[in-house]
Amino acid sequence: MKLPPTILIQEESFHNAWARAVRYVLRDGRKITIGDASEPKPIRDACVLFELTGDAIRQIENRELHPQFPFQHIDPYCEEFTREYLSQYIEKPDQERFSYLYFERLVMYGDLDQIRCLREYLATQMDTGIGSNRDQAITWQAKTDLGSASPPCLQRIWIRYLGDHSVEVHLTWRSRDLYTAWQVNIIAIIDMLNREVIRPNSCRIVKLVDYADSLHIYESDKEAERVKLLPASPQKQKGLWEY
DSSP states (O other), X not given: OOOOOEEEEEESOHHHHHHHHHHHHHHHOXXXXXXXXXXXXXXEEEXXXXXXXXXXXXHHHTTOOOTTOSOOOHHHHHHTTSHXXXXXXXXXXXXXXXXXXXXXXXXXXXXXXXXXXHHHHHHHHHHHTOOOSOOEEEOOOHHHHTXXXXXXXXXXXXXXXXXXXXXXXXXXXXXXXXXXXXXXXXXXXXXXXXXXXXXXXXXXXEEEEEEEEEEEEETTOGGGGGOOBOSSOTTTOOOOBXX
């Protein structure tokens, strides 16, 4: 039996982190079927850990997408992580709501606003000069999500102060669509964290760790096989090359 691989990707290019992951999962990922009997979904699957630093952080913050990423409408998606959008969303009838909204889970976790807490906890780390490995926000609600057909993919956001106004962010996912969702997920979450937590404390993100238990590409996404590496930011160079 072929076991699902565990892959480490360390990159200073946001675009090539995605492109390399696509290549690796297509080549080494285990073929399995997820979903249920009424809607089986064949995928290639792997456990993947990304470490993004340097220019990759700038590309994320500038909302840059790989030219071959299939979903290019990043601005409307980022709006779903704003308080203005949430205030309108919660007034909608149930039939017009999504199965879950990440930002709703994060800021309306019972009566707790976890994002506001993260901002305050980061300020405490800076004031005391004592780092913490305790400051996190979660989306999982066991009573609602255990056995659900559509529980949230994002599980946890973890933030630590590194000194010199620098911060590292870790994102943990139970499941992730690599080909059509990975880049926009990260851009929207980092955009929200910068606005709500990082920049109000006059800090900057210098390292992002993104971990997925199940990072996958659907067998139906045939265009994924054409994804190429970029020699630089696509906003600087349009040429593509392959390894």
